Each structure stands twice: as C-alpha cells, then as structure tokens.
Amino acid sequence: MHIDILTVLPELLESPLSHSIMKRAQEKKLLNVQVHQLRQWAVNEYGQVDDYQYGGGAGMVMMCEPLANAIEALSKNRTYDEIIYMTPDGEKLSQKTANQFSLKNNLLIICGHYKGIDERIRDHFITKEISIGDYVLSGGELPAAILVDSIGRLIPGVLNDETSALFDSFQDGLLSPPVYTRPADFRGWKVPDILLSGDPKKIEEWRHEQSISKTQNKRPDMMEE
Numbered sequence: 001m002h003i004d005i006l007t008v009l010p011e012l013l014e015s016p017l018s019h020s021i022m023k024r025a026q027e028k029k030l031l032n033v034q035v036h037q038l039r040q041w042a043v044n045e046y047g048q049v050d051d052y053q054y055g056g057g058a059g060m061v062m063m064c065e066p067l068a069n070a071i072e073a074l075s076k077n078r079t080y081d082e083i084i085y086m087t088p089d090g091e092k093l094s095q096k097t098a099n100q101f102s103l104k105n106n107l108l109i110i111c112g113h114y115k116g117i118d119e120r121i122r123d124h125f126i127t128k129e130i131s132i133g134d135y136v137l138s139g140g141e142l143p144a145a146i147l148v149d150s151i152g153r154l155i156p157g158v159l160n161d162e163t164s165a166l167f168d169s170f171q172d173g174l175l176s177p178p179v180y181t182r183p184a185d186f187r188g189w190k191v192p193d194i195l196l197s198g199d200p201k202k203i204e205e206w207r208h209e210q211s212i213s214k215t216q217n218k219r220p221d222m223m224e225e
C-alpha cells in the first residue's frame, strides 16, 4: 500500500511513522508512506499557502491553488482510491473504516491547519473526510499519523502474529478480554487460574465471556449496536 501525506509540517509526522510497527511495515515493503511539504506548491517565493478568510474573522484559511496543484501533481504518479481530508467535522474514525482503508492500494491524506482548507477543495477533490474524535487539534498531522497507524497494522504480514489484529478490541464488536503475563503471582495478586489450565477451549470461552462483560460494563452503547 502507498500513502502520500500532504502537510505544511512534515517534521510532525517523522517520529510517529518511523518506529515500531509502522517502521517494520515500511521495512517489509508492505507499506510505503511519503510525506510531502505543501509549500513546494506555494503561491509565491515566501512559501505562502494560506490567506485571510472572506467575510472576515480570525484565523487563516489554506488556499485552493497550492492544494489543487499539489493534489494534481501527486495524482499524475498514481490513481488514488481515496483523497482523505483530516477534519473534526468528518466521519469519526472507527475500526470498520480502518479495515476498509487497509484494503486500498493508494491513499492521499491532506492535513489542515489554521481554520482549515478552502471549502472548494473539499467539494472538488476530497473523497473522504475523517475525524479522530469530537475535539479540535491545531493541525491534521497527529490525526493523519493515527489514521496511518490504524490502517498500517491491519495490512496482512505487518504484525508478526498474523492473527493478532483480529482479536483486538472492536474487531468483533466487543472489547478485548484482560491480559496477563509473568509472574503468575505478584504481591498476592493472582492471574486467573483458567489461564494457567492449559485448556485452550476453556480459555477461549473465558475470554469471550470476559469480552462480553467488559463491553457491557464499559461500553453499553456497543452492546446495543
């Protein structure tokens, strides 16, 4: 899978995408992420990509011209399955959306700044608008990193234990059961006996029951769905 990210702050994306599972995905050539500085398509030699908003009011708006030129230039190299704008008024990111994106070949992600991007870019180029939650951040870079991480770990072969992503919270509409590691007794706090029983069927049943009761307690809204 290839993902292009368009931003005025490429530095903000370097670290989150160059460690741990995202690093491994790229080393294994299962995922290729390229970050592009939007100022390459600035309207003048000062690197301008934003301007005052029509109608007045505080906050700058990212201009049409640099964004349109950047999107068109990048689209010459590949056909994007989706051109995604990270925005608090978009569709809230869910495991289901991440699953769907993980089946695509080419994605372009646009990071906004200031007051956001000129609406005409949204009308004419953007095919998906994604929010990471009902709160406002100062830029789309951290949301883009979250989106890429949620997608990248689902690409087959990225996680060592191929099946492990399948058992994460939300994959089957339930939260994950509790997990434990050594020692079996820490300060008298014991690991549930069943996990030490060596009986895979019983363990699986226990985990499923735990998932259900945890979801009922912590996320009753998910049970209704």
Ligand code: SAH
Pocket: 085, 086, 087, 088, 089, 110, 111, 112, 113, 114, 115, 116, 117, 130, 131, 132, 133, 134, 135, 136, 137, 138, 139, 140, 141, 143
């Ligand atoms: N004025 C806008 C917010 C702009 S925040 C509004 O009220 O809707 C600046 C940029 O940060 C946005 O363009 C977007 O790219 C990014 N951003 C902020 N919060 C976000 C969120 N919850 N999800 C995704 N992107 C977000």
